[in-house]
Amino acid sequence: xxxxxxxxxxxxxxxxxxxxxxxxxxxxxxxxxxxxxxxxxxxxxxxxxxxxxxxxxxxxxxxxxxxxxxxxxxxxxxxxxxxxxxxxxxxxxxxxxxxxxxxxxxxxxxxxxxxxxxxxxxxxxxxxxxxxxxxxxxxxxxxxxxxxxxxxxxxxxxxxxxxxxxxxxxxxxxxxxxxxxxxxxxxxxxxxxxxxxxxxxxxxxxxxxxxxxxxxxxxxxxxxxxxxxxxxxxxxxxxxxxxxxxxxxxxxxxxxxx
Numbered sequence: 001x002x003x004x005x006x007x008x009x010x011x012x013x014x015x016x017x018x019x020x021x022x023x024x025x026x027x028x029x030x031x032x033x034x035x036x037x038x039x040x041x042x043x044x045x046x047x048x049x050x051x052x053x054x055x056x057x058x059x060x061x062x063x064x065x066x067x068x069x070x071x072x073x074x075x076x077x078x079x080x081x082x083x084x085x086x087x088x089x090x091x092x093x094x095x096x097x098x099x100x101x102x103x104x105x106x107x108x109x110x111x112x113x114x115x116x117x118x119x120x121x122x123x124x125x126x127x128x129x130x131x132x133x134x135x136x137x138x139x140x141x142x143x144x145x146x147x148x149x150x151x152x153x154x155x156x157x158x159x160x161x162x163x164x165x166x167x168x169x170x171x172x173x174x175x176x177x178x179x180x181x182x183x184x185x186x187x188x189x190x191x192x193x194x195x196x197x198x199x200x201x202x203x204x205x206x207x208x209x210x211x212x213x214x215x216x217x218x219x220x221x222x223x224x225x226x227x228x229x230x231x232x233x234x235x236x237x238x239x240x241x242x243x244x245x246x247x248x249x250x251x252x253x254x255x256x257x258x
Contacts (some may be wrong), residue, residue, distance in 0.1 A: 001136070004029035004038040005199045005233040006043070007214045008254065010083075012205030012256060013046030014054035023072050024256065028232050030076035032252060037080050040094060040201035041112075041145045041170040044066070044084035048206035050123055058087040059098070066098070066106055074104030079135060081199070083144070083168040085124065092125035097142050097168050099135070108133045110142035112150065120206075132160040141191075143167040148185060148198070149183045151190035158191035163242040165196045172212040181215065181222055189220030195237070195244045197250060202230055216244050223247065232253040242254070 006025040010018050022039055029037045041047060045056040046067070059065035065084075073080050080100040086109070087093040094111035101107045111127025130153060132139050141157030141164070148154070148167045157165060165187070171180050188196045196217040202209050212232055216224040226233050226249045234250040237243070 001036065001039065001171075001239055002032070002034045003037045003196070003197065003235050004032070004034035004042070005249075006031070007200065007202060007212045007233050008040070008043070008230045009042055009203030009205065009209075010043045010201050011047045011203050011207055012210060013049055013052055013056060015045045015049070015056045017048055018044055019068060021034065023068060025232055025254070026072050026076060026080065026169070028252060029174065029234075030078050032232070032234060032255050034234060035078060037078050037201035038166060038197060039081060039168060041083045041168045042085060043201070044082060047170040048120055049085065051206060053118060054212055056085075057181060058093055059084045060086060061089050061106060062089060066100065069100055070104035070106070073100045073102060074109065077102050081166055081168065083145070088092070093119060093123060094127060095124040095144060095167070097130045097144050099133070099142070110144060112147060113153070114146040116146055130157055130160075132157060132162045138237075139163040141165045145169040146169050148187045148196065151186040154187035154189075154191035154196070158194060162191060163194055164237070165191060165194060167198050169198055169200045169211075170207065170209065171200055172207060172209045181213070184215055184217040185220050185222060188217040190196035193219040197235070204227065205214045216246070218244055224249045226251060
């Protein structure tokens, strides 16, 4: 199974442009044979939505925010892992990973548990735990960014029977507790060595992510990394062995985008 990472510049928004870029990336990824498509943390609105004057809305089933992605997922026959701020009616807002399946249905979400209490995230309420979901016969745990810092989260998902972990992120290599790669390795190791797919982003709008890495960790080690220009990244996941078989990302530039 081919899995794509949309390693794009999303941090600064606006939401309308991010929407179109995600849809464009989905077409590139699907044309190359991807079955799953991962976006970074807050890819829809942009991680710095509250610090900008650009318009945004929190996604919900009732306000139509998911509709273009639902239609694209169904048309292309792909599963989308969408990073977004979301709020259903009369519930708390969350920083989430929302999963849309190949029929265009919102079928799962994970609300970020470890909210970083600075202005860019303090609008969101923390989630209350972790679950394992069966996606295309793969037992999958979901995380958002700082959730992967804590090895016990990986251990918990491993104990629940996870065979793969997907984490979406806005996480540059900085002074926030040390190199993020060490956290990703810890998380994979604590989960029993299962693969961790870390979908990060690039750009220099509010936070310098130009050297931020998308990565695959497996057996407690980093297998694939990429940082730099906007690109669609691909790895192969073997559903029989439940292992990432790729030794490096396949890299495709963001073609056809103005």
